[in-house]
Amino acid sequence: MKDLLTQIANINSYSYNVEGLSKVKELLKSWYQNFENNCPKLKLKYEEFDLKPQKFISRSGQIEEKQLGKALLISKEIDPNLPSILLMGHMDTVFPESLGFNECKDLGNGIMNGPGVSDLKGGLVVILKALEKFENSELADKLNWQVFFNPDEEVGSPGSSKIFPMLAEKNKWGLIYEPSLPDGSFTYRRKGAANYQLAIHGKASHVGRAFDEGTSAILIAAEFINQAQALNENPNIIINFGKIEGGGPLNIVPELAILGINIRIEENTDEKLVLKKLNQIIDELQDKYSDAKFLLQGKFNRKPKVPNTELDLLYEVLEDCTKELNLDFKKRNTGGCCDGNNLWEYGLPNIDTLGVRGKDIHSTEEIIYLDSLEERTELSFLLLKRLALL
Ligand SMILES: [Zn+2]
Structure with a gap:
């Protein structure tokens, strides 16, 4: 053997x-x-x-x-x-x-x-x-x-x-x-689990010349994380931001940020709750940053x-x-x-x-x-x- x-x-x-x-x-x-x-x-x-x-x-x-x-x-x-x-x-x-x-x-x-x-x-x-x-x-x-x-x-x-x-x-x-x-x-x-990616497209601009014309994808990502992590207060739910990519030259307002997210849930009903919250945060951020674009990709591929x-x-x-x-x-x-x-x-x-x-x-x-x-x-x-x- x-x-x-x-x-x-x-x-x-x-x-x-x-x-x-x-x-x-x-x-x-x-x-x-x-x-x-x-x-x-x-x-x-x-x-x-x-x-x-x-x-x-x-x-x-x-x-x-x-x-x-x-x-x-x-x-x-x-x-x-x-x-x-x-x-x-x-x-x-x-x-x-x-x-x-x-x-x-x-x-x-x-x-x-x-x-x-x-x-x-x-x-x-x-x-x-x-x-x-x-x-x-x-x-x-x-x-x-x-x-x-x-x-x-x-x-x-x-x-x-x-x-x-x-x-x-x-x-x-x-x-x-x-x-x-x-x-x-x-x-x-066993808990259930999901992997999601969230791509946030903002608007690039030169920091010195046109800072106010840019929309920072990284700042939006930070706001998203701050709000979404509140889900961890529910003992049935774990949300982990395991990866963040984006940005580029330091004198440019970053146009792109991509978050990698892992989620664990105890019961099937928690899935709806999590997705509702994530989409709600995205909607609110969309209202606040009208020229940003959001792309959420993934699914709960493991049910509890x-x-x-x-x-x-x-x-x-x-x-x-x-x-x-x-x-x-x-x-x-x-x-x-x-x-x-x-x-x-x-x-x-x-x-x-x-x-x-x-x-x-x-x-x-x-x-x-x-x-x-x-x-x-x-x-x-x-x-x-x-x-x-x-
Ligand atoms: Zn294995």
Whole structure:
């Protein structure tokens, strides 16, 4: 398993590295073809999906597009009347090739450092191995399954989330292989999230000669931030201004400012509240600065994951399985989001931290505890068997 992980983690698959993502997709396909060849009764169907490019506001303040990789869906359907289970993991990482963090390094003591070893390439290996065990078990003929690999999770699944309704419709349960917390805890309730960009176009003028004729986009941006940050007074809402770009020569009143905004919410109803407030502030600023232009781009691409009895049933099964393996069962709420949020939005009960144990994800210090590859494979195998009989 460590070799498979090294093989797949050593391919750079940053969310916008379309070529690298294609290599990872081909490697996964070859793993499943191998699996199929070694499992005489198994018949798999392979489908690929082109995704729409991601829209964003470029440094010039205009809407542009970024190309995304392809998604891969592998399905086993022996009988349409049997329940189907979705296993899912993303192929992309947060590391551009230019960062130079492109290879795994064994640190000894059962620890390996490398790009995406925990998030989420370790999980990709676990999915394969758990399915191999399941298909060689006496319950293989009790379950259909689908495996979905998307190339854009780390940027909010802007393209692949269009396929989620179809996956939620087809499957009864979802198993998602985001890394678990370092102590093996599973996440439970999740906040919802949005990324927005606000481009503010003002009017340039020379500071010395015509200061009064200019409209400073940066000053307007500052006013916007000052007012919008009041949303943080609501305990259900977090708004963070993570990026600000714009301006230019210091003797020119700045014509352009672009804000990057991340928002987290507790309940679905908070979404309306936030958008209403942001648009209200924009309207007021528009009244005050008539020659300014505002362009707000983005969406709530992760709805909150609020548990109910259907979801709790799945967690009960998981708890039983961890006990059988003598593992601790802990679940925790988090402000973080993943594809589990979206699938839940479309009605698919899912556990979304079935991947490996590791830490320092999204940094060059990312590690995996290698023993968790085996541990999590056993857990998923057991979970599949239980769900097959449910
Ligand atoms: Zn991830």
